[in-house]
Amino acid sequence: MKPRTADKIATALIVFFALLIVAILVGLLGYILIRGLNHISWDFLTSAPQKIRAGGGVGPQLFNSIYLLVLTLIITVPLGLGAGIFMAEYARPGKLTNFIRLIVEVLSSFPSIVVGLFGLLLIVNTFNLGFSLVSGALALTFFNLPLMVRITEQAFRTVPKQQKEAGFALGLSKWKIVTTVLLPVALPTIITGTILSAGRVFGEAAALMFTAGMSSPRLDFTNWNPASATSPLNPFRPAETLAVHIWKVNSEGLAPDAIQIAAGASAVLVITVLIFNLAARYFGRLIYRKLTASKRMS
Amino acid sequence: MQFRKTWVMALALTSVVALSACGNNNGGNNAATNNGGKNAAATNAPTETSSGTDLSGSILASGSTALQPLVEQVAEKFMKTNKGVDIQVQGGGSGTGLTQVAEKQVDIGNSDVFAQEKLKDADAEKAKALVDHQVAVVAIAAVTHKDAGVDTLTKQQLVDIFTGKVTNWKEVGGADQKIQIINRPSSSGTRATFENFALGTKTEDLQGSIQEDSSGTVKKMIGETPGAIGYLALSYLDDSVKTLKYDGVEPSVDNVITGKYPVWAYEHMYTNGEPTEVVKAFLDYMVSDEVQNENGDVVELGYIPAVKMQVSRDVAGKVTTK
Amino acid sequence: MSFCVLLLIVIIISMVYFVASKGISTFTSGDVKVSEFLFGTKWSPEADTPSYGAFPFIAGSFLVTLIAALIASPLSICAALFMTEIVPGWGKKLLQPVIELLSGIPSVVYGFVGLSVIVPFLRNTFPGQGIGVAAGALVLSVMILPTITSVAADALASLPQNLKESSFALGATRWQTIARVILPTTFPAIMTGVVLGMARAFGEALAVQMVIGNAPFVPRSLFESASTLTSVITLSMGNTTMGSPQNNALWSMALVLMLMTFVFVLLVRMLERRNKI
Numbered sequence: 001m002k003p004r005t006a007d008k009i010a011t012a013l014i015v016f017f018a019l020l021i022v023a024i025l026v027g028l029l030g031y032i033l034i035r036g037l038n039h040i041s042w043d044f045l046t047s048a049p050q051k052i053r054a055g056g057g058v059g060p061q062l063f064n065s066i067y068l069l070v071l072t073l074i075i076t077v078p079l080g081l082g083a084g085i086f087m088a089e090y091a092r093p094g095k096l097t098n099f100i101r102l103i104v105e106v107l108s109s110f111p112s113i114v115v116g117l118f119g120l121l122l123i124v125n126t127f128n129l130g131f132s133l134v135s136g137a138l139a140l141t142f143f144n145l146p147l148m149v150r151i152t153e154q155a156f157r158t159v160p161k162q163q164k165e166a167g168f169a170l171g172l173s174k175w176k177i178v179t180t181v182l183l184p185v186a187l188p189t190i191i192t193g194t195i196l197s198a199g200r201v202f203g204e205a206a207a208l209m210f211t212a213g214m215s216s217p218r219l220d221f222t223n224w225n226p227a228s229a230t231s232p233l234n235p236f237r238p239a240e241t242l243a244v245h246i247w248k249v250n251s252e253g254l255a256p257d258a259i260q261i262a263a264g265a266s267a268v269l270v271i272t273v274l275i276f277n278l279a280a281r282y283f284g285r286l287i288y289r290k291l292t293a294s295k296r297m298s
Numbered sequence: 299m300q301f302r303k304t305w306v307m308a309l310a311l312t313s314v315v316a317l318s319a320c321g322n323n324n325g326g327n328n329a330a331t332n333n334g335g336k337n338a339a340a341t342n343a344p345t346e347t348s349s350g351t352d353l354s355g356s357i358l359a360s361g362s363t364a365l366q367p368l369v370e371q372v373a374e375k376f377m378k379t380n381k382g383v384d385i386q387v388q389g390g391g392s393g394t395g396l397t398q399v400a401e402k403q404v405d406i407g408n409s410d411v412f413a414q415e416k417l418k419d420a421d422a423e424k425a426k427a428l429v430d431h432q433v434a435v436v437a438i439a440a441v442t443h444k445d446a447g448v449d450t451l452t453k454q455q456l457v458d459i460f461t462g463k464v465t466n467w468k469e470v471g472g473a474d475q476k477i478q479i480i481n482r483p484s485s486s487g488t489r490a491t492f493e494n495f496a497l498g499t500k501t502e503d504l505q506g507s508i509q510e511d512s513s514g515t516v517k518k519m520i521g522e523t524p525g526a527i528g529y530l531a532l533s534y535l536d537d538s539v540k541t542l543k544y545d546g547v548e549p550s551v552d553n554v555i556t557g558k559y560p561v562w563a564y565e566h567m568y569t570n571g572e573p574t575e576v577v578k579a580f581l582d583y584m585v586s587d588e589v590q591n592e593n594g595d596v597v598e599l600g601y602i603p604a605v606k607m608q609v610s611r612d613v614a615g616k617v618t619t620k
Numbered sequence: 621m622s623f624c625v626l627l628l629i630v631i632i633i634s635m636v637y638f639v640a641s642k643g644i645s646t647f648t649s650g651d652v653k654v655s656e657f658l659f660g661t662k663w664s665p666e667a668d669t670p671s672y673g674a675f676p677f678i679a680g681s682f683l684v685t686l687i688a689a690l691i692a693s694p695l696s697i698c699a700a701l702f703m704t705e706i707v708p709g710w711g712k713k714l715l716q717p718v719i720e721l722l723s724g725i726p727s728v729v730y731g732f733v734g735l736s737v738i739v740p741f742l743r744n745t746f747p748g749q750g751i752g753v754a755a756g757a758l759v760l761s762v763m764i765l766p767t768i769t770s771v772a773a774d775a776l777a778s779l780p781q782n783l784k785e786s787s788f789a790l791g792a793t794r795w796q797t798i799a800r801v802i803l804p805t806t807f808p809a810i811m812t813g814v815v816l817g818m819a820r821a822f823g824e825a826l827a828v829q830m831v832i833g834n835a836p837f838v839p840r841s842l843f844e845s846a847s848t849l850t851s852v853i854t855l856s857m858g859n860t861t862m863g864s865p866q867n868n869a870l871w872s873m874a875l876v877l878m879l880m881t882f883v884f885v886l887l888v889r890m891l892e893r894r895n896k897i
Contacts, residue, residue: 111823203726391858
């Protein structure tokens with residue numbers, strides 16, 4: 001075969017496969033949205049699920065997913081920022097730092113089911129927290145934390161060296177440099193990364209089946225006292241999230257419209273992930289502009 | 299300009315700090331209240347009178363996903379009339395429920411099987427401490443894909459199919475179609491019931507058989523797969539699959555109650571030792587006429603009322619007429 | 621801040637400790653020998669004389685992972701080439717969001733789509749019931765596409781420009797440059813992506829369990845029902861009581877999953893080292 005012909009064929013193949021991936025995504029999204037969208041209504045998003053009758057919604061599940069995400073981020077963001085900043089700015093390169101980096105790597109590649117089982121053993125049974133939002137949030141922390149650490153560390157490392165050196169030249173303390181010079185520049189990357197990892201937390205199911213449980217007690221959405229058992233805010237109640245609900249409805253659903261509910265819930269989940277993606281881009285750009293605008297002007 | 303930059307930063311930082319502080323506070327408070335709640339359950343119970351409305355305390359139940367909808371629904375009604383009682387129902391599977399009730403992590407362990415069947419050998423002692431409360435009966439029917447062309451199967455024919463001796467529907471009087479078994483995993487309580495009372499023998503897994511743990515998936519697969527056979531609880535049966543007679547007996551609620559149809563099992567709610575007052579009140583309510591009559595929750599959710607049964611069965615499978 | 625790092629270390633040590641101590645109890649209790657567990661092909665924990673051979677699950681996990689990687693790798697590498705070599709400008713603009721979205725779709729949704737699209741498709745086109753190894757591998761291959769693509773794209777983008785330019789200057793076509801210069805130089809880096817993808821496939825639970833059929837046997841064909849380590853764990857964990865031999869055997873499988881994670885991470889490290897040289 002002539003090199004020219006080979007080149008043409010190869011290029012065509014590469015383009016074909018690349019477009020195939022686009023087609024797979026479009027097909028996937030199209031399938032999920034077309035099957036699910038006509039089932040989504042305000043009522044579906046807010047009402048409680050029905051056990052054997054049609055017309056149940058996913059209100060509590062949606063709330064649980066969001067609440068669990070908030071709890072997880074409350075735990076992981078400060079810890080992740082701390083560990084990440086330590087790794088990037090304070091830790092001296094050496095065996096120990098390398099070891100920690102290895103740990104972060106291992107922890108982030110653990111299968112979610114192993115994390116869930118560990119949560120079941122330690123948090124649910126040993127600590128006796130039961131199937132609860134706290135247990136779920138802690139389990140999610142286990143695999144969101146390494147992500148946060150890596151995001152923070154990488155964000156700090158991409159900050160140009162000169163900025164740091166300028167800070168030192170001005171006689172600023174290390175802490176001052178980290179908080180006032182480096183963090184602002186790293187922040188857009190960190191926020192984008194956090195939102196993307198939040199999307200992953202939002203869709204997680206395997207780890208939560210064993211920790212947050214697969215049931216949702218009746219919630220009283222007028223009771224906002226976190227200590228009360230029927231309050232949606234009580235972190236010690238079992239909480240089925242949207243992703244777990246899809247799994248359960250798909251397999252155990254007795255309601256006659258179980259398939260439509262699964263399709264509707266899948267669509268809600270995918271739309272939420274889409275929103276997270278768009279939000280990550282938007283915020284990243286917005287904050288970047290806010291924080292760098294001053295530089296261009298002065 | 300420098301000022302604005304600092305401002306944005308400060309805002310970001312304080313929010314992080316505030317959030318983490320919040321998180322700590324929440325965690326602390328609730329841990330305390332949660333413990334308080336549990337203690338309350340333990341200490342209040344003995345001083346309680348059983349008059350009903352002023353009952354208070356909290357109950358935690360976990361286990362069987364097959365029983366979960368019923369317990370949840372009855373618990374909601376119970377909490378409406380007893381405002382002081384808080385009942386949490388969790389899933390996790392029969393094994394989890396039995397483990398947790400044996401370890402006293404929960405007050406009630408829901409199970410599809412007798413505790414003795416799961417807690418064996420080294421754990422047999424644990425099973426002895428558990429007190430059984432049978433609240434409902436679930437009957438299981440053999441079902442096939444619509445085109446299998448079979449209406450009834452005998453016990454022997456079922457055994458032949460599930461042990462792989464018979465592989466085509468025409469051998470048992472059906473269409474010329476390969477048989478596809480949709481089984482449950484060997485740990486499943488539904489499978490144990492089906493093997494004990496329909497086949498009368500344990501079966502080995504067959505190469506190429508499909509195993510699903512959930513009734514919804516089993517039903518979907520049998521409905522879609524030509525030549526498929528499996529088994530489902532009566533509450534899952536509908537027009538998408540063909541329900542078989544067993545030795546000519548229709549798997550109907552009446553036939554189960556009279557003992558004519560043998561493939562059924564109890565739904566158990568286990569307590570560790572005798573139940574406390576609150577738990578006992580709830581368990582009594584589970585078997586009360588309001589819950590178990592023909593308009594009650596048990597029937598509504600597709601179970602068979604345990605109190606209606608004219609026959610009873612012990613751990614060893616021995617059936618006696620009441 | 622060093623507290624945060626310390627916490628990470630505590631988490632991983634306790635995780636390894638708890639899973640390992642639980643997983644080892646199968647062997648220390650004397651119920652099962654290690655060799656019997658790893659190479660035994662018979663899994664019948666409820667039989668009168670139970671046997672706990674986990675080989676079918678281990679084999680199943682490797683089988684779906686390898687097939688998924690074989691399907692996904694060429695596709696991903698093509699996508700990465702498309703983004704960096706063929707149309708660097710809008711190719712990246714088009715594929716980058718696609719990749720991010722694909723990696724964002726939750727695994728239960730993949731399982732749901734697999735069960736309602738891929739399984740019926742396979743049932744109608746191939747012999748068998750549609751459910752099986754092929755369905756599991758197909759679902760997984762889509763799930764690991766983003767991982768491999770993004771790593772491969774990064775590797776290709778970091779390649780020194782002059783390397784390509786000198787190849788073009790020698791009169792090589794684009795394909796010749798790609799096949800003889802670009803791919804061989806970036807091979808270890810691309811393999812890193814493949815290994816990372818395989819690690820994800822190996823540990824994925826729900827999506828696979830929904831479509832693979834879960835029979836505890838080494839499959840005779842790609843269209844036959846089989847099991848993976850993750851699928852048998854999700855299927856049986858809740859049904860068994862803590863401390864029973866079957867439950868312990870499931871924990872041993874979790875331990876195998878964990879050990880495989882270490883292997884994958886080590887592989888990635890080795891590849892990265894080779895990449896630096």
